[in-house]
Amino acid sequence: MKALRSILIILLILVAGHSSAALRPETIRVAVVKGVETVTLDGNGVLVTGPNGEPLRLDPPIELRRSRDGVTVNGRPFSRIVATAAALVRVNGKGYRGIVEIGPGERGLLVVNELPLEEYLIGLINCEISSAWPMEAIKAQAVIARSYAVFQKAARKNAPYQLESSVMDQVYDGADQEDSRAARGVQETAGEVLTFNGRTIQAFYHANCSGHTEDSREVWGLSLPYLRGVPCKYCQEANPSRWEQTIPLKKVEGALKSAGYPVSGIREVRVGGRNESGRVQDVQITCSRGKVSVPGVAFRKAIGYGVVKSTNFDLLILGDDVMVAGAGSGHGVGLCQWGSKQRALDGFSYREILSYYYPGVQFSAAYSRPE
């Protein structure tokens, strides 16, 4: 009787496993190359077809060139080209799984990679963090990247692609970044997303919060109950991140003017207010025509995300330069990646880590409907 019950339980697990797997042929469309004049396709057994699926008998490597309203191959014009391969399609040397589509984009060619979401996540791990990090931090990264992708897929369902492959969305550099630890972190959380009120959340995250994560309202004017900002001393243990940049005053002036702020003849630059998380609310600028207030988020965007690494900074004028000295990296909203690494080293599970950075969220075993 006992043996029979065990068999029944095993059968039930198998059936349940099968049905959830059947729910998951989820794919994602990622823009992997944008705004270029030429693209080279290569790979073992790469098969290239035209817009109507007609096979183009071409020997790799294949060079594609931008034309006025499409793409040319060996001088032949096409509106778009689709490439697949048994293993990987190489685009400018980088390997990609699934399907690669090349067509005209806004400026130059647009290359979109459509692939199973779970495979995308395996490649993403080593672009966003490192698979040498503790397994619980890898699993936390897999769950937030999956949640973010599921949310964006629904939000951009009619767009040519759903995700950028840069920090604008999530960094993705193709299948060459995959490894066994990244695969394990993804597989052990297969299909799992974060939900709030039964819907997949907008799981923003960043590199290093430098002490306190940020309320989403401060960055995007979007108030979400699970993105309120929490104290985080953990990243400072794992990776104390202080930075300093000296920028010519003229350059600051030019950048702010390009962003629409009338700041000719800057005389003084100083931090105005700070918000609850300690980040700069506004920068007060005294220029020849009076005072101009620039939101901290807009200041960072205008000068450059790579230069002003976060909005947690101080400002000082030194002669003809502005010195920006700050801490942390990224917008500060949601999970702090370095904090998550330290929490994992301290013995917390990925679910404990996620519940800390996204208060009030639930875990859903299968993909669920985004908000």
Ligand SMILES: [Zn+2]
């Ligand atoms: Zn942190």
